[in-house]
Amino acid sequence: MDLQLTGRVVVVTGASSGVGLATTRYLVEEGAHVVACARDLDRLRTATAAVPGPGRAHAVACDVLDRDAVEAMVAQGVELFGRVDGVVCNAGRSLMASIGDTTDEQIRDEFELKVFGAWNIVRAARKHLSASDAASVVVVNAILARQPEVRLAVTSAARAALLNLTRSMAEELGREGIRVNSVALGLIDTGQWRRRYEAAGTARSYEEWSAEIAADRGIVLGRFGRAEEVAFPIVGLLSPLSAYCTGATVDVGGGVARYV
Numbered sequence: 001m002d003l004q005l006t007g008r009v010v011v012v013t014g015a016s017s018g019v020g021l022a023t024t025r026y027l028v029e030e031g032a033h034v035v036a037c038a039r040d041l042d043r044l045r046t047a048t049a050a051v052p053g054p055g056r057a058h059a060v061a062c063d064v065l066d067r068d069a070v071e072a073m074v075a076q077g078v079e080l081f082g083r084v085d086g087v088v089c090n091a092g093r094s095l096m097a098s099i100g101d102t103t104d105e106q107i108r109d110e111f112e113l114k115v116f117g118a119w120n121i122v123r124a125a126r127k128h129l130s131a132s133d134a135a136s137v138v139v140v141n142a143i144l145a146r147q148p149e150v151r152l153a154v155t156s157a158a159r160a161a162l163l164n165l166t167r168s169m170a171e172e173l174g175r176e177g178i179r180v181n182s183v184a185l186g187l188i189d190t191g192q193w194r195r196r197y198e199a200a201g202t203a204r205s206y207e208e209w210s211a212e213i214a215a216d217r218g219i220v221l222g223r224f225g226r227a228e229e230v231a232f233p234i235v236g237l238l239s240p241l242s243a244y245c246t247g248a249t250v251d252v253g254g255g256v257a258r259y260v
Contacts, residue, residue: 014140020090021048034057074124086238087122098150126178136237143253145162181249186254186256186257188230217256
């Protein structure tokens with residue numbers, strides 16, 4: 001199927017690994033150009049160098065919390081490719097702690113990253129998106145936004161704020177022809193989980209360890225998801241074929257969601 005992304009230009013944050021890198025690869029395979037950003041430029045360049053299609057993934061160092069840096073990153077992408085048709089807001093992390101074990105600074109940091117990590121990119125790209133005939137924003141969020149966990153208390157709250165903001169952006173930007181949707185993740189096999197496995201110091205294999213966590217969390221499919229399994233719905237929402245979809249949230253969590 002042709003997703004009609006050939007020649008389109010998409011900004012992807014958090015593109016040096018995991019979901020961001022898988023999305024970048026998928027977009028390039030579909031013929032799009034990608035402005036790939038992350039804080040560590042060396043790591044980003046190494047990652048994007050392995051993406052097929054030389055020159056289609058342009059690496060730019062950028063901290064999404066630095067508004068000036070974000071504006072410069074988007075401007076660089078426009079200078080190089082001439083336009084912006086899509087944005088994937090993917091920068092994020094999780095804070096494994098109960099509310100009682102979380103400092104005020106950590107709370108502020110979580111909300112700042114989740115909210116400004118998306119809004120800084122969208123407002124920097126907004127005028128360029130408004131000029132596109134197929135403008136689309138996809139915010140990578142988590143099922144935690146609707147189904148909070150005590151052990152991820154502040155991250156759950158910040159994710160809920162991001163979901164609310166995304167819906168408001170869909171309302172406001174829709175008047176400019178910009179679609180805004182979310183992809184809500186469950187447990188995805190990324191570097192964060194690999195690091196937690198190594199820190200656990202267990203004699204079990206990663207597959208056994210992660211399957212036990214999946215069972216404990218009530219994941220129907222019994223395993224963690226893969227980055228490419230998230231990239232597919234993200235790219236699908238970016239496609240002009242999804243032109244009548246905005247303000248929606250697609251769950252990618254292996255059936256972990258307990259809400260209706």
